[in-house]
Amino acid sequence: MPATEGNARGDRPDEARYAPQEIETKWAEKWVANPALYAAEPFDSGKQKYYVLEMLPYPSGALHMGHVRNYSIGDALARYMWMNGYNVLHPMGWDSFGLPAENAAIKNKRPPREWTLNNIANMKAQMKRLGFGYDWSKEVTTCLPEYYRWNQWFFLKLFEKGLAYRKKSKVNWCPECATVLANEQVVGGCCWRHETTPVEQRELEQWFVRTTQYADELLQGIEQLDGWPEKVRTMQRNWIGRSEGALVDFKLDGAAGAGGDTITVFTTRIDTIFGATSVQLAPEHPVTADLIGDDALKLAKLEEMLADQRKAKEIGDIGALEKRGFFTGRYAINPFNGEQVPVWVANYILMDYGTGAIMSVPAHDERDYEFAKKFDLEIRVVVLPRRESEPPAAGEREQPILPFSGEDSLLINSGEFNGLSCEQAQQKMAALAEEKGFGKATVTYRLKDWGISRQRYWGTPIPMVYCEKDGVAPVPESELPVLLPESVDITLAGGSPLGRVPEFVNTKCPKCGGPATRETDTMDTFVDSSWYFYRYTSPIDTAPFDSATANYWFAIDQYIGGVEHAILHLIYSRFWTKFMRDLGLIKNDEPATRLFTQGMVIKDGAKMSKSLGNVVSPDDMVAKYGADATRMYTLFAAPPDRDLDWQDAGVEGISRFLSRVYRYVLKNAKPSEANWNAAIPTELSPVARRVQRKLHQTIRRVSDDFGGRWHFNTSIAAIMELVNELYGAEERAKGELPLALLADVQKKLVLLLAPFAPYLAHELWAMLGEDADTLLRHAWPKYDSALAKEDEIEIVVQINGKVRTRLVVAADADETTVREAALNEEKIKTAMEGKQIVKVIVVLGKLVNIVVR
RNA sequence: GCCGGGAUGGCGAAACUGGCAGACGCAGCGGACUUAAAAUCCGCAGGUCCGAAAGGACUGUGGGGGUUCGAUUCCCCCUCCCGGCACCA
Numbered sequence A: 001m002p003a004t005e006g007n008a009r010g011d012r013p014d015e016a017r018y019a020p021q022e023i024e025t026k027w028a029e030k031w032v033a034n035p036a037l038y039a040a041e042p043f044d045s046g047k048q049k050y051y052v053l054e055m056l057p058y059p060s061g062a063l064h065m066g067h068v069r070n071y072s073i074g075d076a077l078a079r080y081m082w083m084n085g086y087n088v089l090h091p092m093g094w095d096s097f098g099l100p101a102e103n104a105a106i107k108n109k110r111p112p113r114e115w116t117l118n119n120i121a122n123m124k125a126q127m128k129r130l131g132f133g134y135d136w137s138k139e140v141t142t143c144l145p146e147y148y149r150w151n152q153w154f155f156l157k158l159f160e161k162g163l164a165y166r167k168k169s170k171v172n173w174c175p176e177c178a179t180v181l182a183n184e185q186v187v188g189g190c191c192w193r194h195e196t197t198p199v200e201q202r203e204l205e206q207w208f209v210r211t212t213q214y215a216d217e218l219l220q221g222i223e224q225l226d227g228w229p230e231k232v233r234t235m236q237r238n239w240i241g242r243s244e245g246a247l248v249d250f251k252l253d254g255a256a257g258a259g260g261d262t263i264t265v266f267t268t269r270i271d272t273i274f275g276a277t278s279v280q281l282a283p284e285h286p287v288t289a290d291l292i293g294d295d296a297l298k299l300a301k302l303e304e305m306l307a308d309q310r311k312a313k314e315i316g317d318i319g320a321l322e323k324r325g326f327f328t329g330r331y332a333i334n335p336f337n338g339e340q341v342p343v344w345v346a347n348y349i350l351m352d353y354g355t356g357a358i359m360s361v362p363a364h365d366e367r368d369y370e371f372a373k374k375f376d377l378e379i380r381v382v383v384l385p386r387r388e389s390e391p392p393a394a395g396e397r398e399q400p401i402l403p404f405s406g407e408d409s410l411l412i413n414s415g416e417f418n419g420l421s422c423e424q425a426q427q428k429m430a431a432l433a434e435e436k437g438f439g440k441a442t443v444t445y446r447l448k449d450w451g452i453s454r455q456r457y458w459g460t461p462i463p464m465v466y467c468e469k470d471g472v473a474p475v476p477e478s479e480l481p482v483l484l485p486e487s488v489d490i491t492l493a494g495g496s497p498l499g500r501v502p503e504f505v506n507t508k509c510p511k512c513g514g515p516a517t518r519e520t521d522t523m524d525t526f527v528d529s530s531w532y533f534y535r536y537t538s539p540i541d542t543a544p545f546d547s548a549t550a551n552y553w554f555a556i557d558q559y560i561g562g563v564e565h566a567i568l569h570l571i572y573s574r575f576w577t578k579f580m581r582d583l584g585l586i587k588n589d590e591p592a593t594r595l596f597t598q599g600m601v602i603k604d605g606a607k608m609s610k611s612l613g614n615v616v617s618p619d620d621m622v623a624k625y626g627a628d629a630t631r632m633y634t635l636f637a638a639p640p641d642r643d644l645d646w647q648d649a650g651v652e653g654i655s656r657f658l659s660r661v662y663r664y665v666l667k668n669a670k671p672s673e674a675n676w677n678a679a680i681p682t683e684l685s686p687v688a689r690r691v692q693r694k695l696h697q698t699i700r701r702v703s704d705d706f707g708g709r710w711h712f713n714t715s716i717a718a719i720m721e722l723v724n725e726l727y728g729a730e731e732r733a734k735g736e737l738p739l740a741l742l743a744d745v746q747k748k749l750v751l752l753l754a755p756f757a758p759y760l761a762h763e764l765w766a767m768l769g770e771d772a773d774t775l776l777r778h779a780w781p782k783y784d785s786a787l788a789k790e791d792e793i794e795i796v797v798q799i800n801g802k803v804r805t806r807l808v809v810a811a812d813a814d815e816t817t818v819r820e821a822a823l824n825e826e827k828i829k830t831a832m833e834g835k836q837i838v839k840v841i842v843v844l845g846k847l848v849n850i851v852v853r
Numbered sequence B: 001g002c003c004g005g006g007a008u009g010g011c012g013a014a015a016c017u018g019g020c021a022g023a024c025g026c027a028g029c030g031g032a033c034u035u036a037a038a039a040u041c042c043g044c045a046g047g048u049c050c051g052a053a054a055g056g057a058c059u060g061u062g063g064g065g066g067u068u069c070g071a072u073u074c075c076c077c078c079u080c081c082c083g084g085c086a087c088c089a
Helices: A020-033 A065-083 A099-108 A112-130 A145-160 A211-224 A230-240 A270-275 A286-292 A296-315 A366-375 A422-436 A547-553 A568-583 A618-625 A627-636 A648-668 A686-707 A712-733 A739-753 A758-767 A772-777 A815-823 A826-832
Strands: A049-054 A087-089 A164-174 A179-181 A200-209 A243-252 A262-267 A278-281 A325-333 A340-346 A357-360 A383-385 A409-411 A439-444 A464-467 A471-474 A506-508 A515-518 A558-562 A595-598 A601-603 A792-799 A802-810 A837-843 A847-852
Touching: A020 A112, A020 A627, A020 A758, A049 A065, A049 A547, A065 A087, A065 A112, A065 A558, A065 A595, A065 A601, A065 A618, A065 A627, A065 A772, A099 A112, A112 A618, A112 A627, A145 A164, A145 A471, A145 A568, A179 A200, A211 A230, A211 A568, A230 A568, A230 A595, A243 A270, A243 A422, A262 A270, A262 A278, A262 A357, A262 A439, A270 A383, A270 A422, A278 A286, A278 A325, A278 A366, A286 A296, A286 A325, A286 A340, A296 A325, A296 A340, A357 A366, A409 A422, A422 A439, A618 A627, A618 A648, A627 A648, A627 A712, A627 A758, A648 A712, A648 A739, A648 A758, A686 A712, A686 A739, A712 A739, A739 A758, A758 A772, A792 A815, A792 A826, A802 A815, A802 A826, A815 A826, A815 A837, A815 A847, A826 A847
Parallel strands: A049 A087, A049 A558, A278 A340, A558 A595, A792 A847
Antiparallel strands: A164 A179, A164 A200, A243 A262, A243 A325, A243 A439, A278 A357, A325 A340, A383 A409, A464 A471, A464 A515, A506 A515, A792 A802, A837 A847
16 A cells, blocks of 8 residues: 555644643643542631542452443533532542452562552552543542551440440351451342352451441431432331331240250230240250250251251342251240140241241241141131121131231230230230230331441451450550551452451450550451541541541532442441541531442443453553543443443444534634624624524533432533534534624533533633633523524324424414414315314414314 | 332333323444545335325234223233342231
């Protein structure tokens, strides 16, 4: 091929081409040099505050498209609020403790700290290149002592208030992570980080945070969170799983064992207790072992049952397990009627819900019914459905279809409680149980206390000391932080790595001064993210944050992140907020008034992942199309709450659009001409008027989107329409637009673009003769409804709902005018020939529908 | 099984309170510019059928039914996809 490079870029001179790399790097440098641009003002600035927050990333090494989407939404909002005159806090930080750093350290033989800080540097550079407007003076890095010392401080406060405690219990263990997991971190029986690794149960001594203390308030609070997605609220309600019921003690006949002489059952239907024909224990229930003793046959059955359960848990299919059980040979006494009922062990009873024991009422519970049918246990009806047409006449009524679990019903076969409604019986029976001391009304939660101990190195050391003489003792506040030692052997081989560092482990007891050892577990990293957004407001040395400053900024006005944190992070941080409020540090009850969960970024129908090889790198996109185009595409391709299907060609389209805007302004920016800043003439040509109308309609649409549904895809489409109108006007009017209008429309176009394509907006703002350094503080354009109004509108004329013709009428034409105009249309007349008009419906501004027969 | 969300051209999507289905963009086709191409600009475009064309007819928002002058939108039933929960007593 002959060399024709001289013409490779066409005849157009180079400066007429949109060159995002040059524009963007130029402005990025300016922004780095002037951090005040994106800095929050002091809390006494007198301005209305707006706190916009995106979830902080884990510094894995590089940003992915999900981050870009998340931060593009937040940045657009922050810029919009700045332009609306708010004092905006828009911070960023690093959730930088955690396992991947340790794994990378093992692999690369470099300390986790180094790996982490390198990643942070890289990702921060990416963020700056992408042009996100963060207040870096507020940056929080959770793996640094200036941050984690406050985790330790909070831990001491929790301990002091009885909200942190140590307990030996069955805990979730991920063999891959070689550490314990909280309940929230177990997904379908597997580790949330290793989705195919089944979680094992281990008996370990662990630190717990008493989240259940606030269970009721966490549940109640959801009602007030009307700025949160309904989906998240439902998930949290389900997770907390409040259930009202009663505890009832069944005394064992005969000798008591290590597990005591009583089986306490939890039931939500104490009203059915006269129908209890057995007591069922969870296989792991402490009494189970007592009752079995050394009976080899029963032990074998129990073992089989446990193995079964383990397997089902691994597959994540507990619900589908076939019901199994066996009679222990012992009996327990129903305190309400003194009856002896057999005690069974059953695999459908969960040890970690309620008390791990139930009374079985086959007639009124589906699962009990199924079990009783299989093992031929007695089924006794004690509740009859109430029929409205017929007054109750117990005894004469037919059997309900079993199992019957309705509550609009009456008790029978229940001694002194016969004839009561279920609700009445529930209250009376619970009261009687309490009075006689064999039970009481109670509330159970599915929510468990938060196990925060982790047997890993790269986390916050738990500030506790063990002394042979004084037992468990907290490290005094004055000795904080307990520093995480450097250069530690962090192989995955059993036990906490900190336990292999004698200088760390061996210490003095704060009480007696004698030799003592430190706690070697570290904290779950969800502790870090439970309160990081408070520290953003004032990262100081003397406290986790300054209360006065936090009280100005809180609650967060808009929190934006992925829905995958609906339970984990968002429950923990709500708990932490309530705890800090009760400490007197803050006044707000909830961390964020509004929450937005953006959709995933997918490609070829699947979530982007290395294993599928469908990952699109933000760096590549920025290098090819620029940051503005990359960011804007993530906003344009789908509404932000829906999943986004990535298409490279789509970014190219946005790039083309930005280039179109650039070329238009390059050609039409004439700030040095005399009439540039003149008033816009009131009399405009039709072409000019169309442009002006479109401009005001566009301002309205974009402003409405920010204030409402956040459908930035339609905002951007509206701006595209405006630009198309401008090009169309150029064709039609050949430069006839008044200069003042041209100036006005271009300036406002640039302002509308500023939240979505900040680099280009700044470049064009300068080209229009304005001070680009103050663009972010320039007032958001306002629309004029009079100017946005159409003079004439097209009305559709239908006959029996089918469009027959269209006609143009004045926008303010009244109903009679429109009706007559429609009926006088030639096409309508011919179409109606021989037909009779039944009705004419006129919808002003829309259509006329003529109903004929 | 239960609770959410979704299904609209070849593709991403739009239609906000029932009122022109498919805005905007991608891919496609045609034209202009060019020796040619790229870039750019202008135009066409749901489907089927009739027509040389202008134009017209029918049909169309996962499927079936209903309410209404009128339904992508409201109601009932069903199918499929995605997410969450799942023996919670």
